[in-house]
Amino acid sequence: MTKQKNGRAKAASNRFTGSIKRKLFFQIVAILLITAALILFINSRLLTQVYYWREMDNLQQVARSISKMDQTDDTFREQLSNLVSEYNVTAEIIDASGRVIWATIYDPYYYSSGIPLLNSDVLLQFKHSLPTLERDEQKDGSYFEVREGRSHDIQYLVYGLPTESGQTVEVFAQKNVIESNAILANNLFGAITVIILLSAIILIAWFANKFTRPLIAMNQVTRGMAQMDFSRKCAVKGKDELSELARSINVLSDSLDTTLKDLQEKNKRLEADIEKERRTEQIRKEFISNVSHELKTPIAIIQGYAEGLQLGVAQEPEQTAEYCGVIMEETRRMNRMVMELLELSRYEAGAYQLHEELFSIHALVDEFLAARRLLFAENGITVETEIPEWYDGFGDTEKLTTVLNNYVMNAVAHAAGAKRIVIDCIQPTENRYRLRVFNTGEPIAQDELDKIWISFHRADKSRKRGAEQRYGLGLSIVRALQERYGCAYGCENRADGVQFWFEMKRAGGAGQETDASGQAALPEHSD
Secondary structure (H helix, E strand, O other), rough: OOHHHHHHHHHHHHHHHHHHHHHHHHHHHHHHHHHHHHHHHHHHHHHHHHHHHHHHHHHHHHHHHHHHHOOOOHHHHHHHHHHHHHHHEEEEEOOOOOEEEEEEEOOOOOOOOOOOOOOHHOOOOOOOOOOOOEEEOOOOOOOEEEOOOOOOOEEEEEEEEEOOOEEEEEEEEEHHHHHHHHHHHHHHHHHHHHHHHHHHHHHHHHHHHHHHHHHHHHHHHHHHOOOOOOOOOOOOOOHHHHHHHHHHHHHHHHHHHHHOOOHHHHHHHHOOOOOOOOHHHHHHHHHHHHHHHHHHHHHHOOOOOOOHHHOOOOOOOHHHHHHHHHHHHHHHHHHHHHHHHHHHHHHHHOOOOOEEEEEHHHHHHHHHHOOOOOHHHHHHOOOEEEEOOOOOOEHHHHHHHHHHHHHHHHHHOOOOOOOOEEEEEEEEEEEEEEEEEEEOOOOOHHOOOOOOOOOOOOOOOOOOOOOOOOOHHHHHHHHHHHHOOOOEEEEEEEEEEEEEEEEEEOOOOOOOOOOOOOOOOOOOHHH
């Protein structure tokens, strides 16, 4: 299931990666291509015309400059040569009779001034007599013409400007050169545009990858968040909006992670509380059932014998005394059970204050066993002890004796086979002693080991009314006392019997000065 989720997340991430990166790349490239195509289209349509406009403006400027020059000045030739060289044109000055009086030929440093033109070869060098193909008259009397050269594959763009002295200044530029320059510029511009466009596409691909990388990372992080994975974080670089978004996603991830963990913890506690409530309700029901069962028999006996007395069944004094004795014995049984229930209730409610003091564990056990030698002898039980005399405990001796008594009475009731009870003491930790009570006999079923600490629970499921007067409350009292005392307790099966144990504080150990709820280790069992 996890692999499928990871696969879906990876596929979705790949779709996202391809989608946004492709979209950004192709959209920018499309805009760039459209812009480049529009520029090339406009350039192809207008560049030649722009060259014509610029050349026409140059011709006008040269003509006006020549018309303002003083032809009698000694520097006129030099000025004229410099001017036409600067603009790369040819100029001719024609008088009113149509004779060329000044001209710049192909060699700009060769001039003719005021010399009759008798040589036909010389005449061929001037352009004023070339055939006109187009003419455009201006309002000020000037004109633009297109003239065909003597070589028919050449044309000239001519600007003529009449002067106040009756002369006409004509300036020539080769039209073919203008068109060639325009085509060359157009082709060069197109080539440069294509090169720049290709370079720009490479840069766009790099930029699209760089720009979308943090977005893709954010998408992967947010998809992980959707899968309840908050381990990944967005890289935060810079102070722009993307960095702020990455920072916000990280804050959101941490907040969701904290909230989710808090909810999970609360959910676990809620489940534990529900389970505890369920178990408490189950225990309550079992408790009521068990109490009812335990009280039903003595009440029935008391009722039966009381009715017998009321009806006069017992006529003789001996019979009457017997009936009254049975009633009194059952009453004492009921009273003993009620007192044990009240005692258990006090321990579980924490209404009992422990009175801790130093004591000798060896002496405590010896004193306890000495008072019960007759009980062991009547039941044919052999008791052995293995407790070092230097083991000194710290605790409430009265309640520890209660725990020991419940264990020993339980061992007496279940001793079988060799009918042997062994009481010893070990030191499992630096601050604790563990007193163990072992009896030979049948082991306790594994699924019953945790249930024997519940009130009225009996592993053998039999409710015999024997002389030991057991109601299944002894181990519940042990549990309540040990939890109140803050020490562990437990039970485990051995090869030839069962061993119960409980821990107590070691004299001089850590935590001796703490209160009864203390810093001790939690018990191994609880209700």
